[in-house]
Amino acid sequence: MDFEAPLPTPTPTSAPFWAGLKDGVFRMQKCNDCGGWVFYPRNRCSHCLSDALSWHEVSGEGTLYTYTIARQPTSPHFAREVPQRLAVVELDEGVRVTTTLVDVADADIRIGMRVKPVYEPASDDITLLRYRPA
């Protein structure tokens, strides 16, 4: 049984986001009708269901909304990553992203601390979005 951590397969809708990460840029959708930021990428706005969405470069920075340190792998695919520093970051645009924390000692992790993106290549095509203290 192969327990490689599963990588995302971009979709026609999300491709600009993943292409951005590969280039070290966080691209996020914004609704042209209601002005709401949309994450994860969708074909319609998660505030008003408009399909008038456009891509914008953002800093990707935000604050740590919550985290946990998983002492047991969350699935066999992540056994090598234990302890997993799983986190949710609230971006300055108000949306939240699932991520993991890197370059931080467990004792220094604080909910509410400023964090910034780390663009970590995971394959030739996919770059994942990790976070570290700003």
Add this chain to the structure above:
Amino acid sequence: MAGLRGEAGVVGFAEYKNERRYTGPRKFTIEQWADLAKLALDDAGLSARDINGIVCSDIRESGMFTPATIVEYLGQPVNFAERIDLGGATSVGMIWRAAAAIELGICDVVVCAAPARPIPSNPNSRPIDPRRYFGASSVEWGSPQAEFDIPYGNVAQNCGYAMIAQRYASQFGYDPSAMAKIVVHQRANAAANPNAAFFGQPVTVEDVLASKMIADPLHMLEIVMPVAGGSAVVVASREVARRCKHRPAWVTGFGEHLTIKTPTYARDLVHTPVGPASREAFAMAGVKPKDVDAVQLYDCYTITVLLTLEDAGFCGKGEGMHFVNDHDFTTAGDFPMNTHGGQLGAGQAGLAGGMSHPLEAVRQIMGRAGDLQLGQCDTVYVSGTGGVMSEQAALILRGD
């Protein structure tokens, strides 16, 4: 307001014993469904031919057309059939839908079953589907989880509930001993429940806090134990209930609320969907949290219990730890909660784990809880929780 009139109630039930290692004869899900249906009908004093509605969840033997498959197997045509996909809230969702269908006059005897014993080993062994390792998290292409959550290891339930608890702690503070007390009192109830996985096995606060840390701040004993089991209830109209054997538990109020699948995307992680669901249920039933004789709260984790106590209105937001410290949740206590031991004490038998809460409420209202019977039990609040506080439902059950 619109809603149920309390004209349908649970009149009978069946429950397999919860077992950590099931060694009895193995049957297919659909066979367990038939067994549980028959046992629950017998318990009510009804016959197979009385069935005219079923509510099910998935069965292992058929991915689609599940209700029709079950109806055919039972040999009983029905006017009402639903398949519910609400995880741990499935059973609560089954019961209110059955009651609603009965009040609409579509049917008058509805069986809701949740079989959860292992099925026979297939002699035509097939390779293990790698998707099984992701549990309820979907790795299908195009699934938001597959793309934005799973690649980071945000898989299954433990990490989500742990992150809810951590967020709660950052906003309101955290008392690990209070969280452990929830387990201790439920295990005390389970210790007197012969159907519980932890029958005769109470624990102390020290035991809970000394158990292995799984995902901070959740210790192993704050997380449910998966077991084999299964259960069913029969919901019937007031007219049918008159010829049944037991005191009916009328479904007088319900609410249901869904928000997210993955907690990352919840607008507010510490105000959970059980809040709106419970307000609806209480309003429909015309009762208040202080009016109930017992609560049976869905308890996959201690944090689920804490947030449900707050969001359902038994105490204020941020007051849960004090509430826990101030009350006794055992059957001898001032706030009887999860009197069967809950899933933390009795074990979680798949979707039947979420049936254990309404079933225990019914058992108490019927006066059939044996050593765990409360002195007076006429009104019970019940909750169900699916996913990671993503889909929740509440019931108010009452005896006449």
